[in-house]
Structures are given as structure tokens and as C-alpha cells.
Amino acid sequence: MNPAPITTSVFDLFKVGPGPSSSHTIGPMKAAFDFRQRLAQLSDDELQRTDAIHIQLYGSLSATGKGHGTDRAIVAGLLGWQPETSDPDELLRLLKDPTVTYPVQVRDRVFCVRPEHIYFNRKRYESPYANTMVLQLTGAQGVITEEEYYSIGGGFILRKGEPAESETSRSINLPYPYSSMNELKAQLKQNKLELAELMLANEMAVTGQSRKEINQRIDDSLEFMHKAVRRGLRHKGVLPGSIKLHRKAPVLYKQARGLAQSSDSFLIFLNAYCLAASEENAAGGIVVTAPTSGASGVIPGLTYLAKHHFHYDKTTLRNGMLAAAAVGFLVKHNASISGAEMGCMGEIGTASAMGAAFLTYAAGHKIDAVESAAEIGIEHHLGMTCDPIGGYVQIPCIERNAMGAVKAYNAFLLATSGTPSFQKISLDSVIKVMKATGRDMSTKYKETSEAGLALSATEC
Numbered sequence: 001m002n003p004a005p006i007t008t009s010v011f012d013l014f015k016v017g018p019g020p021s022s023s024h025t026i027g028p029m030k031a032a033f034d035f036r037q038r039l040a041q042l043s044d045d046e047l048q049r050t051d052a053i054h055i056q057l058y059g060s061l062s063a064t065g066k067g068h069g070t071d072r073a074i075v076a077g078l079l080g081w082q083p084e085t086s087d088p089d090e091l092l093r094l095l096k097d098p099t100v101t102y103p104v105q106v107r108d109r110v111f112c113v114r115p116e117h118i119y120f121n122r123k124r125y126e127s128p129y130a131n132t133m134v135l136q137l138t139g140a141q142g143v144i145t146e147e148e149y150y151s152i153g154g155g156f157i158l159r160k161g162e163p164a165e166s167e168t169s170r171s172i173n174l175p176y177p178y179s180s181m182n183e184l185k186a187q188l189k190q191n192k193l194e195l196a197e198l199m200l201a202n203e204m205a206v207t208g209q210s211r212k213e214i215n216q217r218i219d220d221s222l223e224f225m226h227k228a229v230r231r232g233l234r235h236k237g238v239l240p241g242s243i244k245l246h247r248k249a250p251v252l253y254k255q256a257r258g259l260a261q262s263s264d265s266f267l268i269f270l271n272a273y274c275l276a277a278s279e280e281n282a283a284g285g286i287v288v289t290a291p292t293s294g295a296s297g298v299i300p301g302l303t304y305l306a307k308h309h310f311h312y313d314k315t316t317l318r319n320g321m322l323a324a325a326a327v328g329f330l331v332k333h334n335a336s337i338s339g340a341e342m343g344c345m346g347e348i349g350t351a352s353a354m355g356a357a358f359l360t361y362a363a364g365h366k367i368d369a370v371e372s373a374a375e376i377g378i379e380h381h382l383g384m385t386c387d388p389i390g391g392y393v394q395i396p397c398i399e400r401n402a403m404g405a406v407k408a409y410n411a412f413l414l415a416t417s418g419t420p421s422f423q424k425i426s427l428d429s430v431i432k433v434m435k436a437t438g439r440d441m442s443t444k445y446k447e448t449s450e451a452g453l454a455l456s457a458t459e460c
């Protein structure tokens with residue numbers, strides 16, 4: 001059987017929600033919300049026999065969930081909050097006072113959730129994914145019902161027993177199915193299509209929305225990204241958490257404006273834009289996953305640059321976003337975009353490859369150059385570890401977004417100077433290498449903060 005085609009929506013890849021980590025914040029919030037909905041389906045008899053909700057966290061959710069705000073996100077989801085409409089300030093207030101209890105109403109029953117109902121388990125739990133959470137409803141006789149969820153990166157979740165995307169995707173009738181870059185290129189050639197047209201046609205089939213609606217949603221996603229950049233350029237001070245890291249974006253922005261004629265100013269502007277969005281993410285602000293929250297500074301920084309420095313119009317920006325989405329889909333489908341599965345090459349590496357594809361396609365280049373740029377973007381992030389200090393999405397994450405964007409820019413330059421077909425490694429091959437490297441990488445380097453930079457915390 002051929003691999004199942006990709007049926008992810010552009011707007012599942014570019015998701016609006018609160019930072020700082022899509023797998024630790026958006027995913028758990030969605031899982032808790034789903035659990036709450038399922039509890040409402042229980043019979044009266046079952047509900048009467050229950051008295052408490054317990055949340056078991058495993059893997060990287062347990063190791064770095066505190067720093068990433070996983071506990072707050074779960075309480076928010078149980079209270080019925082959704083990532084795209086949550087107020088970041090209210091979210092930050094949750095669990096601040098350990099004596100406060102949070103009433104979770106399920107029909108006529110109210111369950112009081114407190115911090116001690118959330119367990120950051122250190123023991124190993126047999127599960128197919130690194131980020132696992134088990135939500136339980138208990139009574140006098142023990143567990144009455146439970147659901148096991150996996151947060152698989154970028155805010156995507158799976159529930160145990162639910163068909164994976166590869167199984168459900170076969171039922172969607174896509175006009176141009178593909179599961180690899182090779183198949184995507186074959187579809188473009190056979191149907192004499194441009195990449196953006198193919199992506200739009202598939203998106204219409206996946207979402208059932210019109211071209212106009214999809215274009216508007218892409219514009220909205222860009223606006224959410226750019227709002228995060230603008231907020232980050234204004235906000236000064238220290239980021240939340242024990243590291244006491246100072247925000248840097250406003251300083252860089254001021255510096256770049258003062259250097260308008262210098263050759264460095266272009267890079268400093270780009271650094272400022274990427275840091276601005278990433279610092280907003282670290283502060284728990286509303287960001288857009290691209291493809292994750294940890295990596296939500298790369299595409300906003302590059303698109304902000306393209307809009308305000310290159311003066312690209314809306315259509316060019318939209319087309320570039322669709323090219324970026326195509327690359328994000330291929331990595332998500334054939335490897336993983338999760339730091340807990342792939343290390344940082346899955347997050348910043350993917351974002352950088354998406355950014356390279358955005359720049360290349362928006363500059364008017366064809367699919368071979370887009371592939372080449374994305375391949376270079378991933379190739380030079382292979383093996384990059386995820387070891388955030390203190391479990392906060394701050395060091396190395398914030399600067400890493402700026403570095404990912406600069407590499408994306410250079411990947412674009414390298415891919416568009418010379419003949420793309422001379423590129424020896426295909427995008428499909430490098431994604432396979434990423435997957436194999438991620439599997440070989442010790443879990444110590446996959447968002448657990450047990451090694452690497454995370455151990456230098458005492459120096460901070």
C-alpha cells in the first residue's frame with residue numbers, strides 16, 4: 001500500500017495559541033478540553049460514582065512541564081478554555097496561588113482541581129510517544145474512566161485508540177494527493193500547476209472552505225504573527241521564570257534603526273523581529289505555531305522582514321506561506337516536528353527549512369529551488385539537541401529562532417545561486433536522515449532538560 005497522503009490543514013500547522021510550547025501548552029490544553037467533553041457523555045450513574053480528576057504526566061511533559069506551563073494549560077482546558085481564545089494574562093494567573101481550587105463543572109457535578117491533582121511522574125511509562133498524559137476520573141473504587149493522550153508536537157494531539165492521521169487521511173478526497181516531495185513534484189508536473197495552486201486546491205478539499213476564505217485565513221495568520229513581533233519590539237523587562245532573562249528585541253530594534261545605512265542593519269532587524277516573537281512566546285503571549293511555539297519566531301521574523309523591507313504584496317506573502325506549509329507538512333508526515341521526538345532539529349530545523357521555502361518561493365523561484373532551499377535548511381540543523389535551561393523556552397530557544405531565520409536566509413541564497421538540480425541530497429532523503437537521527441538521539445537531549453546546556457543552569 002502507498003503511504004497515506006498528507007491531509008493536514010495549513011491552519012493546523014499555523015495555529016494561534018498561547019506560548020511558550022505548543023507540545024506542552026496547546027496540546028495539553030486541547031487534550032484536557034477533549035477529556036472534559038468526554039466526561040459530559042458519561043451516564044448519570046457513572047458520574048455519581050466519581051469524586052476527583054487526576055492528571056498523570058510522563059516523558060518530557062513531566063520533565064519540563066513546570067517550566068513550560070503544562071499544568072496551567074491542563075487546568076485551562078478542564079475549565080473549558082480553548083488555545084485560540086485564551087487570555088494569556090489569565091492563563092498565567094492560573095495555579096499562581098497553590099491554595100486556590102478550580103471548579104470543573106460536568107453537568108450537575110463539580111470537580112475541584114488543585115495543583116496536587118497533577119502528577120509530574122519521573123518513572124518510565126510505556127507509550128508510543130514521548131509526551132504522554134493520562135487524564136483520569138476516579139471514585140471510591142479507583143479509576144472510573146481514563147483517556148490517554150499524546151502531544152506529538154506543534155499542538156497536535158492523538159488519543160489512544162483513535163485512528164492516526166494516516167488512517168483517517170485515506171477517506172479525504174484530495175485533488176492532488178502526495179506524501180513526499182517527489183510525489184508533490186510529480187503532481188505539479190503532471191497537472192502543470194504552480195505549488196501555491198496545488199496547495200490551495202488541497203486545502204479547499206481538507207477544510208471545505210473557499211479560496212477566498214483560505215486566503216483571508218492566511219492573511220489573519222500573518223497578522224497574528226506580526227502582532228506578536230510588534231508586541232515583542234515594544235515590551236521590555238524580564239521574562240517569567242527563575243532564569244530572569246532580559247528581553248532583548250527592543251534594544252536590537254533601536255540599534256538597527258540607528259544603523260539604517262550599515263550592512264549589519266539588515267541582520268539586526270531580522271534578529272530583532274525573530275527575538276520579538278520568541279520573547280512574546282516565552283512570556284506566554286499569543287503566538288502562531290510555525291510549526292511549533294518554541295520555533296514561532298522564525299517565520300514571523302522572515303515574513304515581517306519580507307513585508308516591511310522587501311515590500312512584498314499580500315499574494316506573494318500568501319504564496320510563500322503555502323510553500324512553507326508544504327515543507328512543514330512533509331517533515332511532520334515523514335519524521336516529526338516535536339522537540340521531544342527529534343530534538344531541536346525537529347522544531348527550529350523545520351522552521352528554518354520552512355522559512356527557506358518561504359523566501360525562495362516568494363522571490364519567484366520554482367519547486368526545484370524551493371526543495372533545495374528547504375533541504376539545506378534541514379541539513380544544517382541535523383543533530384541539534386533540545387536542552388532548554390530550567391525547562392523554560394528561553395535559552396537556547398529565543399536566540400535559536402534568530403539563528404534559524406539567518407540560516408533560512410542563507411539557504412535561500414545558496415539554493416538560488418547556481419542550478420538547484422545540482423543539489424545532491426533530496427528533501428525526502430534529508431527528512432529520512434532527520435527521523436533516523438532523532439531516533440538515535442538520547443532522550444536526555446529531547447526536551448527533558450537532563451543534559452547539555454540545561455546542566456549549565458547553575459551558571460545563569
Ligand code: SF4
Pocket residue numbers: 294295339343344345347348385386387388393394396397400447
Ligand atoms: S531547544 Fe529548540 S526544540 Fe527545545 S524547547 Fe527550545 S526551541 Fe523547542
